[in-house]
Amino acid sequence: MKIISARPRYTTQYLIHDRDGKYCPALQQLIEDAGVTRGPLPPQSPNLNAYAERWVRSVKEECLARLILFGEAALRHALTQYVAHVHHERNRQGKANGLLFPTASPDAERVGPIQCRERLGGLLKYYTCEAA
Numbered sequence: 001m002k003i004i005s006a007r008p009r010y011t012t013q014y015l016i017h018d019r020d021g022k023y024c025p026a027l028q029q030l031i032e033d034a035g036v037t038r039g040p041l042p043p044q045s046p047n048l049n050a051y052a053e054r055w056v057r058s059v060k061e062e063c064l065a066r067l068i069l070f071g072e073a074a075l076r077h078a079l080t081q082y083v084a085h086v087h088h089e090r091n092r093q094g095k096a097n098g099l100l101f102p103t104a105s106p107d108a109e110r111v112g113p114i115q116c117r118e119r120l121g122g123l124l125k126y127y128t129c130e131a132a
Contacts, residue, residue: 012036013036013037014036014037014038015031015036015037016039016040016041017038017039017040018040018041019040019043023040058086059082062082062124063078063079063082063120063124064078067120081119081120081124082119082124085126086100087100088100088101088102088103089117089124089126090126112129113129114128115127
């Protein structure tokens with residue numbers, strides 16, 4: 001007979017939360033008894049996590065909502081591919097349609113056929129032009 005441990009593989013060390021009423025003193029005590037360090041956000045700070053919330057929304061809408069994932073390895077692969085796409089291949093309108101971290105020199109003269117490249121089976125597409 002095989003014994004399966006009920007203990008999770010990963011343990012949570014910190015919990016950052018807002019000051020909502022659902023975090024009553026009883027729940028706060030339960031969290032602290034589990035060995036988790038609580039980090040309540042400052043009062044009246046609605047836009048404190050705006051950048052993180054925008055990133056999560058982008059990942060969910062542009063990538064994860066369009067995939068069927070089987071396990072943690074598939075999730076990690078999808079997120080790795082999405083991050084590489086966003087950082088190296090996706091144009092930014094706020095940066096004059098430039099890339100955040102271009103892999104080639106932006107001054108290089110590009111002449112040649114335009115190629116469509118894909119990530120995640122065509123979910124994420126980008127176009128490149130061969131160097132002269």
